[in-house]
Amino acid sequence: MKFGHFDDTRKEYVINTPQTPYPWINYLGNEQFFGLISNTAGGYTFYRDARLRRITRYRYNNVPVDIGGRYYYLRDHDNEDFWTPGWMPVKRELDFYECRHGLGYTSITGERGGISVNQLAFVPLGYNGEVHRLTVSNTSDSTKTVSLFSFAEFCLWNAQDDMTNFQRNFSTGEVEVKDSVIYHKTEYRERRDHYAFYSVNRSIDGFDTDRESFVGLYNGLHEPQAVIAGKSNNSIASGWSPVGSHQIKLTLAAGEEQSLIFILGYVEVPEDEKWEAPSVINKKPAEAMITQFSTNAAVDQAMDDLAAYWDGLLSKYQIESHDDKLNRMVNIWNPYQCMVTFNMSRSASYFESGIGRGMGFRDSNQDLLGFVHQIPERARERILDIVATQFEDGSAYHQYQPLTKKGNNEIGSGFNDDPLWLISGTSAYIKETGDFSILDEQVPFDSNPDNTATLFEHLKRSFYHVVNNLGPHQLPLIGRADWNDCLNLNCFSKEPGESFQTTANIEGRVAESVFIAGLFVFVGPDFVELCRSRGLTEEATEAVKHIDTMRAFTLEHGFDGDWFLRAYDHYGDKVGSKDNEEGQIFIEPQGMCVMARIGVEGGQAEKALRSVEQRLDTNYGIVLQQPPYSKYYINLGEISSYPPGYKENAGIFCHNNPWIMIAETVLGHGDRAFKLYSKIAPAYLEDISDIHRTEPYVYSQMIAGKDAVRHGEAKNSWLTGTAAWNYVAITQAILGIQADFTGLKIDPCIPADWDSFKITRAFRGDTYEIEILNPEHVSKGVKSISIDGQSIEGNIIPPAGDGAVHRVSVVMGSHND
Secondary structure (H helix, E strand, C coil): CCCEEEECCCCEEEECCCCCCCCCEEEECCCCEEEEEECCCEEEEEECCCCCCEEECCCCCCCCCCCCECEEEEEECCCCEEECCCCCCCCCCCCEEEEEECCCEEEEEEEECCEEEEEEEECCCCCCEEEEEEEEEECCCCCEEEEEEEEEEEEEECHHHHCCCHHHHCCCCEEEEECCEEEECCCCCCCCCEEEEEEECCCCCEEEEEHHHHHCCCCCCCCCHHHHHCCCCCECCECCCEEEEEEEEEEECCCCEEEEEEEEEEEECCHHHCEEECCEECCHHHHHHHHHCCCHHHHHHHHHHHHHHHHHHHCCEEEECCCHHHHHHHHHHHHHHHHHHHHHCCCECCCCECCCCCEEHHHHHHHHHHHCCCCHHHHHHHHHHHHCCECCCCCECCEECCCCCCECCCCCCCECCHHHHHHHHHHHHHHHHCCHHHHHCEEEECCEEEEEEEHHHHHHHHHHHHHCCECCCCCEECECCCCCCCCCCCCCCCCCCCCCCCCCCCCCCCCEEHHHHHHHHHHHHHHHHHHHHCCCHHHHHHHHHHHHHHHHHHHHHCECCCCECCEECCCCCEECCCCCCCCCEEHHHHHHHHHCCCCCCCCHHHHHHHHHHHHCEECCEECCEECCCCCCCCCCHHHHHCCCCECCECCEEHHHHHHHHHHHHHCCCHHHHHHHHHHHCHHHHHHHHHHHCCCCCCCEEEECCCCCCCCCCEEEECCCCHHHHHHHHHHHHHCCEEEECCEEEECCECCCCCCEEEEEEEECCEEEEEEEECCCCCCECEEEEEECCEEECCCEECCCCCCCEEEEEEEECCCCC
């Protein structure tokens, strides 16, 4: 069942009912100021860090599920009616409703009783504020008198403290009001150099800054007493809960339309410029920001600039094919989600509170793979931020805070796959840009500026962290966990409420990861090439030996007859083996080991992928393992704590499905690879939105597996490595356009019945218009390539370096030799 439709021309998803199966959200902001907004105007805003600089308050796990946002109440004085254009929170029946989620903006329209209200929300480029333009139209044939009430509830900055430290917070709230602007200045008097403001570009007829005065102590947001009364209280918050609400009375002739521009902004002030008078904050920066967007023309121009920004990013890779769903995923929604995920990591969504997780070391390196072609300069910056959280032995903090850029001590280190992802992310950046100079950057260890080394030295320590931490089978030690944070082979957790990952780590040096072995062999060749690029021939040769040795030990001790083992546990027993009663086969090592080409020549890779197809595949994607765990195994950790079919316990963990897609292309199985792609790509799931529940325009982390009560139901949408890896799978492995150290590699692996497709790819300042023809209807194999009419040898297009457009013709087929 559908609840909307794609508008590909406008790059929007159009929702035509407020009652979607779950709140369907969008992200506003691309640089420092961000907002989450749902299709009913729920959500919140923050500056840089969703925990430490939260602007507005939001309550997760609430009833109803999506309460709290930037709301606008329309009070119709002629018939004593009031409602909200996004339906929530008042939930009055609307005569018309539409939400359009676009790239960096959301437009919500509601109509009732002859009044139409459109709420356009976006964050302009280079601007630390959220702009809302409210357009109120009289669609009736008589004059209407209405009041518009705005509403935003301020968070007291630190979102964790805000929802726990009430004995202090109920006494600290402070505001100022001047003209039509409400200033939130809690703690500004003491330790802060920042404040928030909420403005509107016309005179107001009233305001409220105290939540109880506006809402009423025993009322909810669906029935605020000021709106019911049709009159604000002009309340000034003193402690308790500060809010921002403006009242503007409008008289609209039949057919008349008026617009109002609201700004919810953030300001930082130098310490010596904090005050304009005793206890009066310096408002000049805010006033300058407000002036920027005081007119419709300014808002229109900012929207045009935002559209041009996204057009520029998305133009780096575009496809023309026979499949509209494929086109919209590759051209619009998948790269858009990759950029959002780059900005947010795993910190702030409707499933991540913005409090518990910062930027992930592993996560952010994987996210690079999906956005580096769009905005490589920010990828470079991100790499250097990530590297600074590494330790001298090559290990790293698992997470860091985006505001401080320092490692998160609460999570710590010991996730032994982390270092290898740094090699993957850095290599992806260099392949895209040719910028080997990044390897010479001096970067701290543990964010200590007095202890630095070159980025290349950091990468070397990442590589040798694996080599120096091998177990009894000469496979990599797993540490607290590898990619699967819930497979905790050294963290025996017995106490309710303690972290499965950060409880005492047993230093047994026995538990090994076959997945990390596959990852080592997969990313190792990139490290070898980086050594060679620096003339380090002996180091390259040594690294090759380690990779070859790991490949051999993986086949000897990591293959179980028909598939790759998952691990060896603390006692040296197999995990992911036919000898196990439960959890006999896992998806991760099958994908990663075959991506690394382990067992390709000997047939083990083919066996592993066929075992995945037979034992793990479902109509909604590939489950993580089978059979599911039916009880808690203390030696396996969190994975066995979930009910069967959910999350890591045999759920469809979408992040690793593309590893199998890519693995299938390694073996030339184009039909199988694309079938798997279409099973979890959101645009292909639009018709089952009532089952899937989450947004049909972005990937979710998890879909309930075949053992679950609600098979096919998704959770944790938006912020997931699924976005980057599926983008890699479709654009690089299936469509076959891959950045390499020496140029663009052309190696498609597609369904055999495809006739042709076209790719436009920007690469190192040049643009390549690539037409791929498949006259022999093969899945894999490049017969010939010509550039601007000239044939080339091999399948790598060297960078032209002239900034021009080059036409590339690729003919697939079998070679004549």
